[in-house]
Amino acid sequence: MWRFSKDVYTGKLGEDELKELTAMDSMIEKTEAKLEQLSGDPLAIELAEAREKAIRDWNSSMAGSREEGREEGREEGILLGETKSKTETASKLLKSGMKRGFVAEMTGLTLEQIDRLDAERQP
Numbered sequence: 001m002w003r004f005s006k007d008v009y010t011g012k013l014g015e016d017e018l019k020e021l022t023a024m025d026s027m028i029e030k031t032e033a034k035l036e037q038l039s040g041d042p043l044a045i046e047l048a049e050a051r052e053k054a055i056r057d058w059n060s061s062m063a064g065s066r067e068e069g070r071e072e073g074r075e076e077g078i079l080l081g082e083t084k085s086k087t088e089t090a091s092k093l094l095k096s097g098m099k100r101g102f103v104a105e106m107t108g109l110t111l112e113q114i115d116r117l118d119a120e121r122q123p
Helices: 004-008 015-024 028-039 042-095 100-107 111-121
Strands: none
Touching: 015 028, 028 042, 042 100, 042 111, 100 111
């Protein structure tokens, strides 16, 4: 029976087999009749095609949004890593006795950022 069901979904079912299957179940017969009716209705075809297009467009948009989000995340991660590296370097330079202006120049941090690090470093 599984092979028979699989054949229905894959389109490998012959016309005689389909008629036999339809005769076994009135719901299948009704469904087949409705499918025949809809497949000849231009409005139903247009609506089905519009729905398929909307689904494709949505999927494409979501894929683009996911990639955009990944890129933003990468950029943010790089920026956070660079900032952490600069603050660690600044802290080490301050600890070794370097002047605030020199530390700011070497790390690219502002004097305000250097002052905050120096305040955090001192007990």
